[in-house]
Amino acid sequence: MAKSVYIHIPFCKQKCKYCSFISFPCTEKILGYVFSLFKEIDTNYAGEDIETLYFGGGTPSLLEIQHLKKIINKFKLASNCEITLELNPDDASLEYLKSLKDIGINRLSIGSQTFNDGILKLIGRRHDSKQIIKAVEFAKTAGFDNISLDLIYGLPTQTIETLHKDLEIFTQLDIQHISTYGLKLEEDSYWGKNPPKNLPDDDIQADMYLEINNYLNPKGYKRYEISNFAIDGYESKHNLNYWNNNEYYGFGVSAHGYIDGIRYSNYSTIEDYMNNPAQHSNGHIQTLEEMLEEEIFLGFRKEAGINLDVIKEKFDIDFERKYRNALKKFIPDYIEKTSNGYKLTLNGVLLSNNILAEFLE
Numbered sequence: 001m002a003k004s005v006y007i008h009i010p011f012c013k014q015k016c017k018y019c020s021f022i023s024f025p026c027t028e029k030i031l032g033y034v035f036s037l038f039k040e041i042d043t044n045y046a047g048e049d050i051e052t053l054y055f056g057g058g059t060p061s062l063l064e065i066q067h068l069k070k071i072i073n074k075f076k077l078a079s080n081c082e083i084t085l086e087l088n089p090d091d092a093s094l095e096y097l098k099s100l101k102d103i104g105i106n107r108l109s110i111g112s113q114t115f116n117d118g119i120l121k122l123i124g125r126r127h128d129s130k131q132i133i134k135a136v137e138f139a140k141t142a143g144f145d146n147i148s149l150d151l152i153y154g155l156p157t158q159t160i161e162t163l164h165k166d167l168e169i170f171t172q173l174d175i176q177h178i179s180t181y182g183l184k185l186e187e188d189s190y191w192g193k194n195p196p197k198n199l200p201d202d203d204i205q206a207d208m209y210l211e212i213n214n215y216l217n218p219k220g221y222k223r224y225e226i227s228n229f230a231i232d233g234y235e236s237k238h239n240l241n242y243w244n245n246n247e248y249y250g251f252g253v254s255a256h257g258y259i260d261g262i263r264y265s266n267y268s269t270i271e272d273y274m275n276n277p278a279q280h281s282n283g284h285i286q287t288l289e290e291m292l293e294e295e296i297f298l299g300f301r302k303e304a305g306i307n308l309d310v311i312k313e314k315f316d317i318d319f320e321r322k323y324r325n326a327l328k329k330f331i332p333d334y335i336e337k338t339s340n341g342y343k344l345t346l347n348g349v350l351l352s353n354n355i356l357a358e359f360l361e
């Protein structure tokens with residue numbers, strides 16, 4: 001049974017150079033899109049109690065309050081439902097933020113990326129560092145006490161020193177959660193086709209990741225997933241639902257969902273989606289072997305690691321027996337035992353793709 005909902009809002013006023021997310025500049029289509037979302041939700045949502053609702057994008061903060069409110073009201077929300085909205089700093093007026101709070105949004109994920117104004121310009125963001133700081137101030141004034149910021153590392157001209165300055169500002173802002181991304185030149189992005197100069201190499205990017213860990217952990221931001229850090233109690237419930245391999249709804253253009261053992265995705269152009277909002281473009285019934293692989297792949301992303309009792313209950317297998325060769329190969333340098341299972345060590349995190357490949361064959 002699904003307890004989580006993701007809603008994709010695929011509009012951006014301009015495209016960031018590193019971005020390969022599905023987003024389009026045609027903001028004049030927002031109203032029609034919202035009505036398509038209503039149709040998809042009305043057709044496919046089965047009425048379960050929802051514990052996490054996440055507006056992602058694109059730029060969800062381009063939506064009007066009345067539309068966000070109508071979407072939220074489509075769901076039966078659990079009393080402690082975590083409702084997150086991704087916010088672009090230059091959409092963050094105090095009035096808008098207060099209204100978001102009034103309609104029940106209780107978590108903000110602010111697209112900051114870096115506080116270095118030269119790099120913000122270089123990567124094509126619409127905002128500068130002052131606007132990020134203002135957005136956080138306004139969010140706090142509006143009553144938000146669960147705020148996440150994004151940090152990208154491995155950007156052109158970025159150095160360990162400039163990253164360090166970013167980390168100082170992130171922590172001084174006294175927010176609760178930080179999501180980090182190592183830059184990848186995705187094929188579908190502007191930079192995928194026109195690679196930028198002055199990119200830190202892979203070794204420096206790995207050093208940057210270690211710097212982030214070393215800086216944030218002593219400040220109370222614990223790494224609870226490979227790329228995510230939070231003050232205790234402020235881990236993203238929505239993302240933990242993915243990493244715990246639980247089911248969820250995905251609504252909107254190109255959204256993915258996992259319902260009744262079927263992984264599905266929606267049409268990936270606005271036109272196709274708006275013509276068929278209630279119909280998925282494809283779906284795949286997961287085999288037991290695929291479900292197990294995902295449980296392992298996602299579980300090892302978490303700092304808590306995989307839980308042997310959960311795996312036994314879900315799949316009726318003896319994990320240690322089935323994967324004894326891989327465990328033998330990677331313990332103790334890359335995998336370590338926990339009280340109820342196994343997790344990656346920090347060295348293991350750096351080589352996670354290679355290590356996980358051994359469990360997926």
Ligand code: SF4
Pocket residue numbers: 011012014015016019020021023057058059088111
């Ligand atoms: S990074 Fe975010 S704001 Fe920038 S183009 Fe992509 S979805 Fe839009």
